[in-house]
Amino acid sequence: MKFDRATFLADVERVLHADYACELKSAGRRELYNAVSKAVMEEAYDDWSKEKKSRRRRCGYFSAEFLMGRAIYSNLLNLGILEEVGDALASVGEDLNQFEEVEDAALGNGGLGRLAACYLESAASKDIALDGYGIRYRYGLFRQTFENGFQHEEGDDWLKWGDPWSVRVERDAVLVRFADQTVRAVPYDMPIFGYKNGVVNTLRLWQSEPVQAFDFASFNEMRGEVKANENFNATKITDVLYPNDNTMVGKILRLRQQYFMVSASLQDIVKKYKAAGRDLRTLPEKWCFQLNDTHPVIAIPELMRLLQGEGLTFEEAFDVCHRCFNFTNHTIMAEALEKWDALALSDLLPDVYEQIVACQQRLQGEGLDPNAFYIIRDNVVHMANLAIYVSSHVNGVAEIHTNILKTQTFKNWYERYPEKFVNITNGITPRRWMLLNNPQMARLIDSKIGTLWHTRLPELKKIRPFIDEMLPEFVRIKQENKKKLAAYIAEHEGVQLSPDFIFDVQVKRLHEYKRQMLNALSVLWYYFGIKDGEITDFPPTAFIFGAKAAPGYYMAKAIIKFINEIARLVNSDPAVSDRMKVVFVQNYNVSYAEKIVCAADISEQISLAGMEASGTSNMKFMLCGTVTLGTLDGANVEICEEAGRENNYIFGATVEEVAAIKQYYCPREILEQNPRLKRALETLVDGTLSDDSGMLRKLYESMTTGYEPDRYLVLYDFADYVRVKTQLLHDFGSDEFNKKCLVNMASVGKFSADRSVTDYAKLIWKL
Numbered sequence: 001m002k003f004d005r006a007t008f009l010a011d012v013e014r015v016l017h018a019d020y021a022c023e024l025k026s027a028g029r030r031e032l033y034n035a036v037s038k039a040v041m042e043e044a045y046d047d048w049s050k051e052k053k054s055r056r057r058r059c060g061y062f063s064a065e066f067l068m069g070r071a072i073y074s075n076l077l078n079l080g081i082l083e084e085v086g087d088a089l090a091s092v093g094e095d096l097n098q099f100e101e102v103e104d105a106a107l108g109n110g111g112l113g114r115l116a117a118c119y120l121e122s123a124a125s126k127d128i129a130l131d132g133y134g135i136r137y138r139y140g141l142f143r144q145t146f147e148n149g150f151q152h153e154e155g156d157d158w159l160k161w162g163d164p165w166s167v168r169v170e171r172d173a174v175l176v177r178f179a180d181q182t183v184r185a186v187p188y189d190m191p192i193f194g195y196k197n198g199v200v201n202t203l204r205l206w207q208s209e210p211v212q213a214f215d216f217a218s219f220n221e222m223r224g225e226v227k228a229n230e231n232f233n234a235t236k237i238t239d240v241l242y243p244n245d246n247t248m249v250g251k252i253l254r255l256r257q258q259y260f261m262v263s264a265s266l267q268d269i270v271k272k273y274k275a276a277g278r279d280l281r282t283l284p285e286k287w288c289f290q291l292n293d294t295h296p297v298i299a300i301p302e303l304m305r306l307l308q309g310e311g312l313t314f315e316e317a318f319d320v321c322h323r324c325f326n327f328t329n330h331t332i333m334a335e336a337l338e339k340w341d342a343l344a345l346s347d348l349l350p351d352v353y354e355q356i357v358a359c360q361q362r363l364q365g366e367g368l369d370p371n372a373f374y375i376i377r378d379n380v381v382h383m384a385n386l387a388i389y390v391s392s393h394v395n396g397v398a399e400i401h402t403n404i405l406k407t408q409t410f411k412n413w414y415e416r417y418p419e420k421f422v423n424i425t426n427g428i429t430p431r432r433w434m435l436l437n438n439p440q441m442a443r444l445i446d447s448k449i450g451t452l453w454h455t456r457l458p459e460l461k462k463i464r465p466f467i468d469e470m471l472p473e474f475v476r477i478k479q480e481n482k483k484k485l486a487a488y489i490a491e492h493e494g495v496q497l498s499p500d501f502i503f504d505v506q507v508k509r510l511h512e513y514k515r516q517m518l519n520a521l522s523v524l525w526y527y528f529g530i531k532d533g534e535i536t537d538f539p540p541t542a543f544i545f546g547a548k549a550a551p552g553y554y555m556a557k558a559i560i561k562f563i564n565e566i567a568r569l570v571n572s573d574p575a576v577s578d579r580m581k582v583v584f585v586q587n588y589n590v591s592y593a594e595k596i597v598c599a600a601d602i603s604e605q606i607s608l609a610g611m612e613a614s615g616t617s618n619m620k621f622m623l624c625g626t627v628t629l630g631t632l633d634g635a636n637v638e639i640c641e642e643a644g645r646e647n648n649y650i651f652g653a654t655v656e657e658v659a660a661i662k663q664y665y666c667p668r669e670i671l672e673q674n675p676r677l678k679r680a681l682e683t684l685v686d687g688t689l690s691d692d693s694g695m696l697r698k699l700y701e702s703m704t705t706g707y708e709p710d711r712y713l714v715l716y717d718f719a720d721y722v723r724v725k726t727q728l729l730h731d732f733g734s735d736e737f738n739k740k741c742l743v744n745m746a747s748v749g750k751f752s753a754d755r756s757v758t759d760y761a762k763l764i765w766k767l
């Protein structure tokens with residue numbers, strides 16, 4: 001975008017006059033933020049309207065979550081005016097950095113929602129016609145604080161800053177009908193700016209509102225369906241994001257959210273397609289849809305219903321849906337695969353349920369084994385099966401994950417429909433995760449190989465011949481990033497970290513399968529080793545954790561309490577203060593991630609093999625030149641393929657080994673063989689750590705007793721983990737080690753979301 005300082009400042013001034021009756025000189029931070037954002041929106045209008053009017057074939061990315069992070073800096077970067085706006089504001093005595101106070105738009109939980117955000121950015125940057133469709137939650141993911149080491153949750157009031165990057169599109173409002181209520185869905189459109197290419201795609205987020213006296217024509221059309229107080233709770237549907245990651249919550253409100261979002265999106269698309277005078281049987285010529293996990297799968301029977309309402313037969317509607325829909329699976333964990341009670345679903349959405357029954361009957365008509373192929377069974381609707389049966393493509397999100405889908409989770413389906421299954425390994429956008437959060441490193445690379453890598457990440461391999469000469473600058477920049485992070489942590493967490501310590505980082509959602517427990521126990525194991533004089537040469541290390549636990553996930557909250565108690569024990573012990581520090585940062589989110597990933601020395605990716613479908617934080621760290629300490633799980637496997645296993649630190653049971661180990665696994669035997677590990681685990685119950693909630697005891701019990709003690713083989717993998725981790729800590733700082741970091745950076749090309757969306761466009765969307 002071409003930028004003229006005088007015009008820009010005049011635009012800002014005008015918005016301030018019109019919206020806030022104030023001037024630049026007297027504007028507060030929020031007013032200035034809104035005015036700057038709106039001034040940019042105004043400038044971007046032409047490009048956006050061009051794309052909105054474009055008649056090319058599009059893909060709708062249907063997702064219950066979009067974890068966008070803070071918009072302002074990323075938008076300015078992509079428009080190519082980040083520095084210019086900074087300078088313009090500086091010329092009137094304002095600092096662009098003041099907007100770091102602006103809340104992230106956290107309309108997602110973790111990896112799945114962040115992936116959707118990276119894909120929208122990459123698609124726009126690659127000029128792929130991809131639009132997001134989701135929910136405008138009034139409250140996003142909760143804000144996390146710790147009180148006495150326990151997680152506390154507060155509502156995320158992200159709209160208190162205003163929402164200058166969205167426009168309300170009243171004319172596209174539609175009605176969404178449930179058996180017991182009808183609500184109005186109003187879209188808010190957010191521009192998605194491609195990186196310096198003038199492309200602007202759209203993220204359309206729907207908000208639920210009461211029907212009331214909105215449009216008498218549509219209102220009258222409802223012919224008395226409206227019950228007296230049915231609009232009372234209309235806004236409730238989009239009130240709040242469910243804070244669960246990788247688990248299904250069987251709440252009817254959640255089903256209402258899912259149907260609300262897909263029904264509104266599809267009605268909008270069908271309405272416009274008809275208005276353009278086209279036959280709905282040709283819908284796949286102009287549209288396809290990607291279902292981001294099972295959350296939006298109810299879109300399939302909804303489109304069938306809408307199409308039959310427009311005169312298509314069931315078979316015609318089925319065919320259109322088959323050609324339009326594609327399904328991404330994000331997890332093999334049974335607790336995340338959505339299943340709905342058939343009665344509850346048919347009570348809420350009788351006409352949609354009828355379509356699911358029709359799909360089930362069609363499936364039964366194919367003469368397959370009904371025990372292997374079903375959509376409804378024992379009065380339960382299996383959403384993943386519905387998605388696989390109807391969609392043209394089903395994809396996993398890393399090679400190892402797709403292989404598990406084919407050979408285990410959906411084995412029957414794969415054998416019947418092998419052509420549907422494809423792998424698309426996840427990726428991240430290098431704009432937010434390098435150019436924006438690590439600008440000095442980006443400049444260093446630019447100085448060696450130019451800037452082509454900004455949009456073609458595999459070009460980074462060209463730094464290989466320069467690795468030796470880049471080492472000192474690489475180390476200096478990483479050190480500076482660590483200094484900045486340490487200052488931020490001191491201010492926000494009250495813990496002082498020395499940037500001369502190794503920064504060992506594990507940041508991601510709190511989950512038993514991600515095994516923050518394994519890391520925590522190793523910290524205690526090193527601590528006791530140092531205290532007892534058995535470890536005398538421990539390299540000074542800061543153990544940094546960040547994670548939110550779902551509010552109803554008891555064990556995850558217990559692990560947070562455990563780590564916070566370890567931090568208290570270690571940080572208050574002067575005997576180890578020159579060797580180790582532990583900090584659990586509060587409210588880990590996208591903005592925190594941006595600060596952390598560029599300052600890490602170790603990327604902990606230590607899930608039990610087979611459990612992490614892909615992971616994307618592993619890629620963010622790799623891009624910033626950080627070695628992975630990890631298992632052969634998810635995309636870690638491909639990271640090793642690209643960068644060399646010898647340049648990373650791999651440990652633990654493999655997927656093939658896990659099943660066999662579980663047959664005879666006895667955690668007690670392992671504890672008897674490793675007294676220091678036993679001591680570390682027993683701090684949960686022996687009074688070393690304070691907890692009057694009983695949580696730590698429950699955590700201890702989950703590791704040692706019950707039907708399946710230590711389900712995620714933390715204790716089994718412990719010895720190998722500390723062996724490799726200790727090796728890493730001792731390797732740290734040498735030239736050889738620093739080269740490993742840069743080889744990882746040079747090898748990250750495959751993990752660009754630009755490659756992922758290009759693969760989707762070629763293999764699935766045919767855009």
Ligand SMILES: *Cc1c(COP(=O)(O)O)cnc(C)c1O
Pocket residue numbers: 109110111114507508509588589590593614615616617618620
């Ligand atoms: C990238 C990211 C994630 C995903 O992390 P994984 O380690 O891949 O699970 C979660 N939350 C935030 C804020 C992120 O930026």
